[in-house]
Amino acid sequence: MDIHTLMADDKKYYMNTFGQRIPICFEKGEDCTLFDQNGKEYLDFLAGIAVNTLGYGDEGFIGALEGQLEKLIHCSNYFYNEPQTSLAKLLCQNSCADKVFFTNSGAEANEGAMKLARAYFYKKGQPREGFVSALHSFHGRTIATVSATGQEKYQKPFAPLLHGVTYVPFNDKEALAAAVTENTAGLMLECIQGEGGVWPATQEYLEFARELCDETGTLLILDEVQTGMGRTGKLFCHEHYGVQPDLFTIAKALGNGLPIGAVLSKDFCASFEPGDHGTTFGGNPLCCTAGLYVLGRITLPGFLESVTQKGSNFKAALSSLMQYCPKIVDVRGMGLMIGVQLAADTPTAKVTAKLRELGYIVGTADGNVLRLLPPLVMKEDELLSIVPAIKTAISEV
Ligand SMILES: Cc1ncc(COP(=O)(O)O)c(C=O)c1O
Known part of the structure; x- marks a missing residue:
């Protein structure tokens, strides 16, 4: 179903508790990447709001579920x-x-x-x-x-x-x-x-x-x-x-x-x-x-340590943006739960829209905080790739 038909049917049949939804329909996910109906790829920094910890298509996870589905x-x-x-x-x-x-x-x-x-x-x-x-x-x-x-x-x-x-x-x-x-x-x-x-x-x-x-x-x-x-x-x-x-x-x-x-x-x-x-x-x-x-x-040895390690490097890289982007007023959080506070007059919805254009899904909280909750298995280079994208998105809105 094309996105316009989907949006029209949603408007007609689904209770409007989510307001104006983002006009993207995801079709599949692989590792930490989501694909929309047109095949556009997005690196996922929202993980279904802190849900998809192991990303998408994890073989062990699917195998365990398949085994149980059959039983x-x-x-x-x-x-x-x-x-x-x-x-x-x-x-x-x-x-x-x-x-x-x-x-x-x-x-x-x-x-x-x-x-x-x-x-x-x-x-x-x-x-x-x-x-x-x-x-x-x-x-x-x-x-x-x-x-x-x-x-x-x-x-x-x-x-x-x-x-x-x-x-x-x-x-x-x-x-x-x-x-x-x-x-x-x-x-x-x-x-x-x-x-x-x-x-x-x-x-x-x-x-x-x-x-x-x-x-x-x-x-x-x-x-x-x-x-x-x-x-x-x-x-x-x-x-x-x-x-x-x-x-x-x-x-x-x-x-x-x-x-x-x-x-x-x-x-x-x-x-x-x-x-x-x-x-x-x-x-x-x-x-x-x-x-x-x-x-x-x-709980496998090293898993949580890697979250801490990746999280602290990611937070440091985001914090270093503050010297170039006065619109970023604070970076806070722990592990891979990070908030990037934008100045009150920043059009945050435009920043997130620009990030989507650049291929990144992020959440927001309390109006002008970018809420970053990537899958815990996201690789460090993928995590760090959003840092220049945030800089670009802020400078272009
Ligand atoms: C801290 C906290 N508690 C409770 C909830 C509610 O969870 P659910 O949406 O699964 O009912 C949420 C959801 O965002 C949450 O963040």
Whole structure:
């Protein structure tokens, strides 16, 4: 179908939640390159928004999925399935968590974590209602997670929202101390605010958040939906900080494109009991096979080190652009999660359009931040190739 017919049918039949989509239809991917219907190639610095960690067409990944496709795609959670149990075990063995629950998305993982936090206090006989989250955060689109998302623009049509959520400015210890009390069930934070503009938490902020949760008995919930699964050079971003959450959530890269997320919990607060929570699709054999393969690859010796190494060279090269491009005012992030902040008056949409013309797909965040989330397997020369392209794109708009 040609792009114009596709756009017309999309306009007629698909709910317009994505606004004016970019007029490109991708047909296939190979390694870290996407191909549109006309065969034009784009090096992918978005990876389906931090999802396609292993790029496209990874032979081992496809082989693992093919094997499972032939055996069993789905079965009810009334029964056991081996990939589910194996993935739960491997996630616990590689993290501070003791127990796992699988979901189909990041929002569902966060929703599950919020339910788990309330269930924990309810079962202790000391119910707590409140959640504290940060302004500019993003936690998902269900009613509970949109309530936890500290951005009014996502919340407006859905009032009344979940009762009891308080928002605090990110990286502000005083505001946190005033908001987290003995009535707070969960403090929910991203280690790096992704959608909010690629803002890392400071070391002292996350340490303080942990202390405050310990003092008030609040559960620390870290949303690692975007930062998890190696994106920042550690399997989970909280490892950089040496701060252990009570609960944390992952999704996106866990399935390398198959829909799977997870709530990971310490034993003491893993208080769901039979009937409290559930899912039809979550934890099915196919998606868990994807997760097992991805986790296996990311934990191979040297993989995360290479993400750190490539990320630091990439960030240094992007930072060096600042001396030639006054429009670049900051470069921040960790590993291969990098934000290039452009000056407020930069026409960012034109910069990204120019980059597409030059054969590069990038994301944006918070208006004028270029959000770079390439597949973790992207080669260093490919990563560095976008640096002059960004310079050109900025100088031509
Ligand atoms: C930090 C964070 N949490 C939650 C979500 C929601 O995930 P999903 O779109 O899979 O529901 C996202 C998605 O961008 C995210 O970045």
